[in-house]
Structure formats: structure tokens, C-alpha cells
Amino acid sequence: xxRRVEQxxxxxxxxxYPILVGTGLLKDGAxxxxxxxxxxxxxxxxETVAPLYLQTVTASLGDRRIxxxxxxxxxxxxxxxxxxxxxxxxxxxxxxxxAAVVALGGxxxxxxxxxxxxxxxxxxxxxxxxxxxxxxxxxxxGGKTAVNHxxxxxxxxxxxxxxxxxxxxxxxxxxxxxEYRAGIAEIVKYGLIYDAxxxxxxxxxxxxxxxxxxxxxxxxxxxxxxxxxxxxxxxxREHGLRAILNLGHTFGHAIETAxxxxxxxxxxxxxxxxxxxxxxxxxxxxxxAADRDRSRTLLARFGLPIEAPRIGATxxxxxxxxxxxxxxxxxxxxxxxxxxxxDIVGDYPVDALDATLQQHFG
Amino acid sequence: xxRRVEQxxxxxxxxxYPILVGTGLLKDGAxxxxxxxxxxxxxxxxETVAPLYLQTVTASLGDRRIxxxxxxxxxxxxxxxxxxxxxxxxxxxxxxxxAAVVALGGxxxxxxxxxxxxxxxxxxxxxxxxxxxxxxxxxxxGGKTAVNHxxxxxxxxxxxxxxxxxxxxxxxxxxxxxEYRAGIAEIVKYGLIYDAxxxxxxxxxxxxxxxxxxxxxxxxxxxxxxxxxxxxxxxxREHGLRAILNLGHTFGHAIETAxxxxxxxxxxxxxxxxxxxxxxxxxxxxxxAADRDRSRTLLARFGLPIEAPRIGATxxxxxxxxxxxxxxxxxxxxxxxxxxxxDIVGDYPVDALDATLQQHFG
Numbered sequence: 001x002x003r004r005v006e007q008x009x010x011x012x013x014x015x016x017y018p019i020l021v022g023t024g025l026l027k028d029g030a031x032x033x034x035x036x037x038x039x040x041x042x043x044x045x046x047e048t049v050a051p052l053y054l055q056t057v058t059a060s061l062g063d064r065r066i067x068x069x070x071x072x073x074x075x076x077x078x079x080x081x082x083x084x085x086x087x088x089x090x091x092x093x094x095x096x097x098x099a100a101v102v103a104l105g106g107x108x109x110x111x112x113x114x115x116x117x118x119x120x121x122x123x124x125x126x127x128x129x130x131x132x133x134x135x136x137x138x139x140x141x142g143g144k145t146a147v148n149h150x151x152x153x154x155x156x157x158x159x160x161x162x163x164x165x166x167x168x169x170x171x172x173x174x175x176x177x178x179e180y181r182a183g184i185a186e187i188v189k190y191g192l193i194y195d196a197x198x199x200x201x202x203x204x205x206x207x208x209x210x211x212x213x214x215x216x217x218x219x220x221x222x223x224x225x226x227x228x229x230x231x232x233x234x235x236x237r238e239h240g241l242r243a244i245l246n247l248g249h250t251f252g253h254a255i256e257t258a259x260x261x262x263x264x265x266x267x268x269x270x271x272x273x274x275x276x277x278x279x280x281x282x283x284x285x286x287x288x289a290a291d292r293d294r295s296r297t298l299l300a301r302f303g304l305p306i307e308a309p310r311i312g313a314t315x316x317x318x319x320x321x322x323x324x325x326x327x328x329x330x331x332x333x334x335x336x337x338x339x340x341x342x343d344i345v346g347d348y349p350v351d352a353l354d355a356t357l358q359q360h361f362g
Numbered sequence: 363x364x365r366r367v368e369q370x371x372x373x374x375x376x377x378x379y380p381i382l383v384g385t386g387l388l389k390d391g392a393x394x395x396x397x398x399x400x401x402x403x404x405x406x407x408x409e410t411v412a413p414l415y416l417q418t419v420t421a422s423l424g425d426r427r428i429x430x431x432x433x434x435x436x437x438x439x440x441x442x443x444x445x446x447x448x449x450x451x452x453x454x455x456x457x458x459x460x461a462a463v464v465a466l467g468g469x470x471x472x473x474x475x476x477x478x479x480x481x482x483x484x485x486x487x488x489x490x491x492x493x494x495x496x497x498x499x500x501x502x503x504g505g506k507t508a509v510n511h512x513x514x515x516x517x518x519x520x521x522x523x524x525x526x527x528x529x530x531x532x533x534x535x536x537x538x539x540x541e542y543r544a545g546i547a548e549i550v551k552y553g554l555i556y557d558a559x560x561x562x563x564x565x566x567x568x569x570x571x572x573x574x575x576x577x578x579x580x581x582x583x584x585x586x587x588x589x590x591x592x593x594x595x596x597x598x599r600e601h602g603l604r605a606i607l608n609l610g611h612t613f614g615h616a617i618e619t620a621x622x623x624x625x626x627x628x629x630x631x632x633x634x635x636x637x638x639x640x641x642x643x644x645x646x647x648x649x650x651a652a653d654r655d656r657s658r659t660l661l662a663r664f665g666l667p668i669e670a671p672r673i674g675a676t677x678x679x680x681x682x683x684x685x686x687x688x689x690x691x692x693x694x695x696x697x698x699x700x701x702x703x704x705d706i707v708g709d710y711p712v713d714a715l716d717a718t719l720q721q722h723f724g
Contacts, residue, residue: 080442080449087518119520122520123521
């Protein structure tokens with residue numbers, strides 16, 4: 001059969017790799033075997049994803065030694081202990097430097113498996129098979145791997161590029177609605193920060209995307225990866241431009257923390273946070289009110305929350321790291337110069353921030 | 363005062379760094395402060411080294427926040443657990459990306475601290491202050507960091523370059539004689555594999571080196587680092603030439619394992635292993651018998667063991683990984699084409715290896 005496969009090439013010199021986006025890729029033995037060359041493969045997945053796709057991937061990889069590691073599902077398991085379990089499995093299976101680690105699952109699995117691949121024998125091949133919309137548009141690009149420390153998220157990890165990313169949009173069929181929409185929030189973000197034309201396209205494709213229509217989903221993933229690659233490519237180690245990927249995240253972080261992690265999904269908090277960032281950008285006279293409203297409307301049409309919870313401006317300020325200790329420095333925020341162009345700003349009038357916090361957090 | 367400081371520049375593009383070699387460097391506040399720029403510094407050391415040098419280093423670093431982590435001494439503590447302790451200390455001290463990790467100790471401390479620095483927030487500055495001769499001539503160059511897995515050494519780690527290495531030869535005054543000599547074995551190795559003129563110089567400086575005379579020790583360290591840099595520089599990720607650094611290691615590994623780790627020091631086992639490698643090289647007609655004898659004599663003059671224990675050729679073969687499973691492939695060995703030139707060889711007549719094993723292991 002002929003299968004339509006979109007490809008985004010991430011150009012990083014000798015660490016360059018392709019992202020393949022298509023429907024039913026996991027069933028495509030020829031494709032998987034041509035992109036996972038190792039004879040020995042450790043497949044890292046979790047208890048939710050394993051029953052759905054582990055057998056398919058194993059069958060498609062064909063005649064090799066496949067060792068699965070099935071971890072419990074959830075961000076609370078993104079720990080050094082889970083990381084050590086992956087390493088134990090690699091050692092016990094006597095995998096050598098030619099082996100590969102395949103991450104089959106969402107961002108948590110990718111982060112842990114990637115860090116294990118980065119550090120096992122100081123680095124073996126790593127292939128990402130993201131099965132959530134968020135991980136397909138976010139963790140496919142940028143090379144960030146990590147586990148959490150009990151006291152701080154993503155504290156321990158490595159910059160490590162995969163050999164290849166295989167994003168099968170068929171896996172999205174089993175994704176719960178809320179998680180799917182949370183992934184859409186990140187896609188909208190790419191339009192807001194970098195590409196007004198893509199934002200327009202999203203406005204025209206709300207129904208197709210919401211009903212998970214193949215061609216629309218594939219295009220959205222592909223364009224998101226391209227944008228992230230363009231932003232990250234000039235700034236692999238996160239010093240300047242890369243920060244614009246955090247549009248809505250500072251406000252969103254306050255929401256996530258105040259409500260208790262997991263109550264709001266990350267993408268949901270980012271959606272409400274982006275509404276706030278757009279609002280503040282309008283207050284500063286950068287973003288026309290009409291474009292602020294378009295941003296808000298688009299997120300709402302995707303079923304995403306656009307109203308922050310009323311946690312109170314004072315509490316929000318604390319959670320955003322603006323407590324007494326940092327009163328002397330201003331918090332740098334990602335704001336929108338216009339639709340499709342974000343910027344990191346430290347020299348805004350503090351009144352605009354106060355008004356924004358008051359308006360949304362009460 | 364004027365202090366003589368030798369400097370070796372390791373050229374690695376934007377990851378280039380200097381190795382400073384001198385006597386009394388740890389007391390030199392101006393020097394330490396100019397090379398450790400961070401305001402927040404985590405000093406990782408162990409229970410043996412801390413009482414000797416921690417206070418000196420802390421005082422020399424001057425007006426900054428110094429947080430010490432004092433681990434138990436010994437290779438058996440080079441574990442993921444010790445690594446986690448270093449990360450805990452970084453998190454608890456709320457160190458940020460501008461902080462630095464200083465490794466004050468031998469190779470074990472450097473390996474663990476380096477891996478922690480490599481992975482804390484995906485990489486912060488790392489400064490090595492090696493206090494053993496072995497770590498000054500070996501782990502200062504090459505960027506290898508790691509911890510052991512219960513079932514395999516150096517299984518988990520990263521390639522990560524320090525910002526700077528400060529090798530104070532005064533710290534060698536407190537090094538036990540056996541450990542000092544074990545470091546000398548690695549220095550002799552650099553002559554054997556790469557630099558016949560350096561080998562000549564070592565022959566002429568046995569007394570000066572054995573009595574730890576400053577100028578001789580400094581030269582030996584500097585030249586060793588230069589040679590390792592030349593070998594590693596063209597092969598940072600260990601695929602070809604770098605393997606010549608393992609001269610004597612395959613035979614030595616059999617000795618270390620057979621005797622129980624720690625019974626023979628690594629350098630001692632490598633010394634006896636190099637005698638065997640030289641012997642086999644002579645059997646192959648590459649190394650003149652006179653140069654084989656010079657190698658053996660030089661190691662003996664430094665008080666290093668030149669006789670392998672009689673563990674038996676059959677047992678040795680097993681320990682060298684030549685058991686039934688790999689009978690079809692030949693073990694690749696590092697041998698000497700001539701004095702000052704080693705090579706990785708897979709196509710030697712197996713009789714020569716058999717005779718060598720028989721001769722030395724019995």
C-alpha cells in the first residue's frame with residue numbers, strides 16, 4: 001500500500017534526524033525496520049500504552065531482540081528510580097553500544113527513556129515513538145530529556161537528540177479528549193508565537209482538527225515541529241529565543257501549582273495563560289484588541305479553558321516567583337509583539353502586569 | 363610570589379579548556395578565583411581528601427557560597443546512590459544554572475561529580491581538582507564521567523568536558539606510595555604507546571619521579587596530558603585510536619578480576635599487563651626484544667609489578683571475554699608496533715596470544 005508520510009528534517013549537523021508523521025506508521029514494518037537499525041532494542045513504555053501498541057511495535061520491528069520495560073503511568077513516576085529501572089533492564093539484557101532505546105508513549109516516557117539512552121554507556125541510539133498529541137508536537141524537537149527531583153521538575157537530565165521520531169497519528173484515536181485538546185493548546189501556541197498564517201489555517205480547521213481528521217492532524221503536527229525546530233535550531237541550549245516557546249507558561253504555572261499538579265492539564269493551564277499573555281500584550285499597546293480576541297476565541301472553539309481560576313493576584317504573584325526575594329528584579333515574560341511574533345520582555349510597565357493579574361486571577 | 367604553572371590547552375572548539383599543573387595551586391587564591399567564576403560552588407570530595415584540602419580550597423575560593431558534599435571514599439561508592447546525593451545537595455542548596463561543581467579528589471570523585479554536573483539542569487559548569495597522580499594524568503583529559511552499575515563498571519554516565527582542570531602536585535605529598543606508583547604506570551604507558559622520546563626521558567628520571575621531585579612530576583603530568591589529548595582529540599567518542607590508551611588493560615583486567623577488585627590496584631595490573639603486551643608484540647616480530655626488556659625494566663625500577671599472578675591461561679582467557687560465546691571472533695588487543703607506537707590489532711596469529719598467556723599466567 002502507499003502511505004502518505006510527512007517528513008520534517010531537523011538539521012543539527014551530525015546529530016540531524018527526521019521526524020516522520022503519518023497514519024498507521026506503527027504497523028508499517030518496512031518503515032520501522034528501516035529507521036530502527038539496532039539488533040537489540042529496549043522498548044520503554046507504560047502500563048497504559050503497552051496494551052495498546054507494544055505488540056504492534058514489536059511485530060513491526062521484526063526479527064530482532066526486543067526487551068520491553070513497562071513503567072507505571074504518570075508524571076509522579078518520572079523519577080531517578082524509574083530511570084534506574086530502565087538502566088537495570090539495559091544491563092540485565094546485556095545490551096551493548098549498538099543497542100537502541102525506543103520510547104513508546106507520551107512526554108514522560110520520552111523524557112525518561114531519552115535520559116537513560118543518553119547516559120547508558122555514555123550514550124546509545126534513541127528513537128522516539130510519541131503516542132500523544134502533546135509529545136508529537138513538543139518533545140519531538142529540542143533534545144531535552146530529564147527526570148524530576150522530588151523538589152523540582154526536570155532537574156536531572158541531558159540534551160540528547162533522537163536518531164528518529166516516528167509520530168503515528170493513528171495512536172491519537174485512543175487519546176482521551178481532554179489530553180487531545182491539551183495538545184491542541186501547544187499547536188495554537190506555535191501559531192501565536194511564530195506564524196500568523198498557521199494561526200489563520202488553524203482558525204479554518206477547527207472542526208477537522210477537533211474530529212481528528214488525518215490530513216489536518218498531520219499538517220498541524222508537521223507545521224508545529226517545523227516551527228519548534230526553527231525556534232530551537234538557532235538556540236539549542238536555551239539561552240534566548242527558545243524562551244518564546246514558554247508563551248503562557250508563567251501564568252499557566254501559577255494555575256497548575258495553585259490547583260495542585262494534575263488538576264489542570266499542562267496544556268489547559270497554558271491555554272488560559274496564553275489568554276492572559278495576549279491580554280497583557282494588548283494592554284501594552286502591542287497586540288491589537290481584535291487579535292487578542294481572535295486568540296481567545298480560537299482556544300475556546302477547541303474546548304480549551306480561557307478563564308483562569310480566581311486564585312487571587314497576590315497568590316499568583318508568589319507562585320510566579322515574584323515574592324519578596326526577587327522584588328528587585330523584574331520577572332521576564334513572554335509576550336506578543338503582534339499575532340505570530342512573541343518576544344521575551346523584561347522592561348514592561350509593572351502596571352500592565354498588575355492589571356492583568358487582577359483581571360484574570362481576581 | 364612567582365609560581366611556575368604549566369598549562370596544557372585542550373582544544374575542543376567551544377568546549378576547550380586549560381589544564382593547569384603546578385605546585386601549591388590550591389593555596390593560590392587568585393588563580394582559583396580566576397578559574398572558578400561561579401558565585402555558587404558545590405565542592406564534591408570524600409572523607410579522605412576533605413580533612414586534607416577542603417579548607418584550603420574553600421579559603422582560596424574566597425567570597426562565594428561554598429557547599430561541600432563529603433562522600434565515603436572508595437570505588438564501591440561510585441554508584442547511582444552517591445550521584446543522587448550530589449544532585450540532592452545541588453537542589454537543596456537551590457543552585458541554579460550559573461553554579462559550578464568542583465570535584466576535589468581522585469578519579470572516583472571526578473567521575474561522579476562530573477556526571478552530576480553534566481546532568482544537573484542538563485549541564486552546569488564543572489571544574490576538576492584531581493588530587494591523585496592517576497587522576498591528574500588520566501581523568502583530566504577525555505571528558506568521560508560515569509558511575510558504576512552493580513553489574514558493570516562505568517555503565518552510566520556522560521561525555522562532559524570540564525571548564526578547567528587544576529592539578530596541584532603538592533597534593534601528591536599525601537598520596538600513599540602504592541597509589542603514587544600506580545599513577546606512574548599510566549605515565550609509562552603514554553611513553554610506550556605514543557612517544558619514545560618521553561620513554562627515554564622517563565628512563566633518565568626514575569629517581570626524580572620516585573622521590574616526587576616537583577619539576578619532574580610536573581613535566582610527567584604535562585606530557586601525559588598532552589599525549590592523551592593528542593590521542594583523544596581525533597577520537598572524542600572512542601571509536602578507533604582512543605583504544606590504544608588501553609595498552610595492558612585487557613591482560614590487566616584478567617588480573618584485577620581474578621584477584622578480586624582492589625587487591626591489585628588498577629595501575630599495578632596495567633603494569634603487569636603492559637609487560638605481557640610488550641612480550642606478545644615481540645613474539646609477533648614487531649617490538650625488538652631489547653625494547654621489550656627496557657619496558658619491563660623501567661616498570662620494575664618504578665617498583666611496579668612486572669609478573670602476573672599465576673591464575674592459569676584458561677581462567678585468564680575466560681576473564682578476558684574469550685569464552686565460548688565469542689570463540690568465532692578474535693579478541694582485539696592493543697599491541698606495540700614499536701617502542702612509542704601502539705596499535706589495535708585483531709588479526710594476529712592466535713599462537714602468539716596462547717604462548718603469551720601460557721608464559722605469564724601459567
